[in-house]
Amino acid sequence: MNHDSYNDAYIREILNTVKTVAMVGASPQNVRPSYFVFKYLAERGYDMIPTNPGQVGKSLLGKPFVASLREIGRPIDMIDIFRSAEHVMPIVDIALTLDPLPKVVWMQLGVRHDEAAAKLEAAGIKVVMNRCPKIEYGRLSSEIQWMGVNSRTLSSKRAPIPTQGMRLSLNRSSVGGGSTAAADRVAQQNNKDKNDTA
Amino acid sequence: MNDRIPGFGTLAVHAGAQPDPTTGARATPIYQTTSFVFNDADHAASLFGLQSFGNIYTRITNPTTAVLEERVAALEGGTAALAVASGHAAQLVVFQQLLQPGDEFIASRKLYGGSINQFSHAFKSFGWNVVWADPDDVPSFERAVTDKTKAIFIESIANPAGSITDIEAVAAVARKAGVPLIVDNTLATPYLIKPIDHGADIVVHSLTKFLGGHGNSLGGIIVDAGTFDWSKGNKYPVLSEPRPEYHGIKLQETFGNFAFAIACRVLGLRDLGPALSPFNAFLIQTGIETLPLRMQRHSDNAKAVAEWLSAHPKVAAVNYSGLSDNRYHTLARKYAPKGAGAVFTFSLKGGYDAGVSLVSNLKLFSHLANVGDTRSLVIHPASTTHSQLDDEAKTRSGAGPDVVRLSVGIEDKEDLIADLEQALNA
Numbered sequence: 001m002n003h004d005s006y007n008d009a010y011i012r013e014i015l016n017t018v019k020t021v022a023m024v025g026a027s028p029q030n031v032r033p034s035y036f037v038f039k040y041l042a043e044r045g046y047d048m049i050p051t052n053p054g055q056v057g058k059s060l061l062g063k064p065f066v067a068s069l070r071e072i073g074r075p076i077d078m079i080d081i082f083r084s085a086e087h088v089m090p091i092v093d094i095a096l097t098l099d100p101l102p103k104v105v106w107m108q109l110g111v112r113h114d115e116a117a118a119k120l121e122a123a124g125i126k127v128v129m130n131r132c133p134k135i136e137y138g139r140l141s142s143e144i145q146w147m148g149v150n151s152r153t154l155s156s157k158r159a160p161i162p163t164q165g166m167r168l169s170l171n172r173s174s175v176g177g178g179s180t181a182a183a184d185r186v187a188q189q190n191n192k193d194k195n196d197t198a
Numbered sequence: 199m200n201d202r203i204p205g206f207g208t209l210a211v212h213a214g215a216q217p218d219p220t221t222g223a224r225a226t227p228i229y230q231t232t233s234f235v236f237n238d239a240d241h242a243a244s245l246f247g248l249q250s251f252g253n254i255y256t257r258i259t260n261p262t263t264a265v266l267e268e269r270v271a272a273l274e275g276g277t278a279a280l281a282v283a284s285g286h287a288a289q290l291v292v293f294q295q296l297l298q299p300g301d302e303f304i305a306s307r308k309l310y311g312g313s314i315n316q317f318s319h320a321f322k323s324f325g326w327n328v329v330w331a332d333p334d335d336v337p338s339f340e341r342a343v344t345d346k347t348k349a350i351f352i353e354s355i356a357n358p359a360g361s362i363t364d365i366e367a368v369a370a371v372a373r374k375a376g377v378p379l380i381v382d383n384t385l386a387t388p389y390l391i392k393p394i395d396h397g398a399d400i401v402v403h404s405l406t407k408f409l410g411g412h413g414n415s416l417g418g419i420i421v422d423a424g425t426f427d428w429s430k431g432n433k434y435p436v437l438s439e440p441r442p443e444y445h446g447i448k449l450q451e452t453f454g455n456f457a458f459a460i461a462c463r464v465l466g467l468r469d470l471g472p473a474l475s476p477f478n479a480f481l482i483q484t485g486i487e488t489l490p491l492r493m494q495r496h497s498d499n500a501k502a503v504a505e506w507l508s509a510h511p512k513v514a515a516v517n518y519s520g521l522s523d524n525r526y527h528t529l530a531r532k533y534a535p536k537g538a539g540a541v542f543t544f545s546l547k548g549g550y551d552a553g554v555s556l557v558s559n560l561k562l563f564s565h566l567a568n569v570g571d572t573r574s575l576v577i578h579p580a581s582t583t584h585s586q587l588d589d590e591a592k593t594r595s596g597a598g599p600d601v602v603r604l605s606v607g608i609e610d611k612e613d614l615i616a617d618l619e620q621a622l623n624a
């Protein structure tokens with residue numbers, strides 16, 4: 001699996017099928033990216049579980065924090081890792097002990113761990129790295145267009161009027177990665193540079 | 199749901215637009231409103247805190263303008279764009295994100311005269327110091343780099359002389375210096391040149407010209423290529439450090455490869471205020487739907503007019519990079535193979551006086567200070583757009599006293615040539 005760029009069909013299938021999402025490293029501070037993403041995905045109908053051992057006893061948007069993936073006690077479709085790369089492996093090792101296994105492990109923007117990805121994929125788990133599910137959801141639904149962002153999708157269909165809490169259709173036709181090829185190329189080069197110096 | 203990459207013409211018509219969810223209107227409605235209601239207090243708070251996508255107030259976002267933004271981002275191959283009130287506003291907003299007082303940026307000497315003024319005077323009063331370099335001598339950019347340099351600025355096709363800048367060579371200097379390359383792509387448009395493919399990190403436009411294309415609306419736009427790492431070396435604290443305006447959000451960390459466009463919007467446009475009117479956004483995006491057709495016709499007409507002029511006995515020289523004997527012809531073939539644009543200059547053997555009388559004798563060309571209209575336009579830069587420069591700077595920027603500038607429109611080329619012929623013979 002190439003983790004430098006993902007085709008939209010791969011991301012779309014993940015966001016269209018997962019329901020329960022455990023966010024490891026969720027922060028109750030409302031200026032942290034994890035809070036943004038947690039809130040956005042909850043508003044779009046995902047069953048969000050905040051996971052952070054330092055916050056047990058508190059809750060995030062009404063959902064109680066759990067200390068660890070092991071303590072969730074019900075199947076999780078996706079784990080969204082909001083921790084830097086050096087903390088990824090121990091989380092992945094726990095993920096691999098869950099029964100049933102999660103279907104997807106998603107690592108946030110700026111987080112990439114090829115070894116962990118290989119381990120997960122060997123167990124049949126899909127992996128997304130260095131992406132943000134909020135940005136991808138906003139992009140594939142074209143909702144992110146409000147901010148002038150290139151959604152790289154086109155549609156001649158009339159979409160339903162978006163209302164609060166509604167899941168948006170992600171099934172627009174994709175323009176391919178091509179239109180932001182320059183940004184993808186740089187991301188790939190940066191990752192290569194990082195690996196070369198590591 | 200295929201990942202087919204649509205062509206330029208398809209993106210020019212469709213990117214960013216979809217039928218209106220409420221009414222089914224197929225053309226993008228003009229959302230001529232200042233503000234948008236919130237669902238509840240929590241929705242308001244999440245919009246103000248940048249946690250949700252949505253509209254608050256037309257100074258920051260507007261659904262009509264957003265269509266224009268996504269369309270230009272798609273045509274340029276960028277990750278995001280921000281439309282503003284004019285090309286000059288775009289430049290102001292870009293530099294405000296990059297420079298602190300006392301910082302420097304390097305700019306090509308061959309620029310639109312208004313940009314030379316903006317950089318030399320207005321920016322200086324903010325403590326942003328321009329250092330000029332010669333686009334025909336790329337090492338002059340490298341020599342100008344200091345530890346205060348924060349950006350490099352060039353025009354892809356320079357106004358007024360239509361010269362072509364070696365974007366890749368300047369991009370290499372910028373990369374080595376660790377600063378973003380900003381390209382003003384106004385005269386080329388992404389139909390002729392896509393600067394991001396050649397290493398630009400930020401593209402700016404005056405939408406007033408060929409993109410809008412009909413001489414009816416001012417506008418400007420900033421396109422983020424998503425290629426620059428703003429956190430390296432702590433040179434761009436606006437993007438890499440917590441923002442006090444937003445309770446400590448770090449923009450690059452939060453918005454990844456479109457953080458620069460977001461900074462321009464939520465800091466630059468929000469605080470400086472040069473918002474584009476939704477009505478202008480509508481007119482400009484309607485213009486963009488025909489950009490590939492118009493731009494090809496503009497370029498083909500310009501080439502025909504330039505060829506005709508260069509054979510005329512009263513003409514001393516024609517500076518059009520689309521002509522095979524032009525010093526920029528090799529660069530034009532590399533960067534703009536479909537055509538070298540529609541703005542160029544020529545000089546008359548009769549000098550300044552012959553230029554002034556030509557302008558007054560033309561009947562179809564309009565004498566005015568703009569370029570990139572459907573109509574053909576003419577001006578004498580030395581006495582107008584470039585009049586505030588000293589004589590040496592005029593000549594250096596390609597606007598010497600004997601120079602006449604044309605912006606060739608999309609009329610029938612035979613009529614344009616006939617008009618020039620009667621005016622030269624009058």
Ligand SMILES: Cc1ncc(COP(=O)(O)O)c(C=O)c1O
Nearest residue numbers: 284285286310357384404406417
């Ligand atoms: C190359 C170029 N850049 C920028 C501008 C400034 O744009 P505006 O007039 O929309 O502020 C112009 C206007 O002539 C231009 O020709």
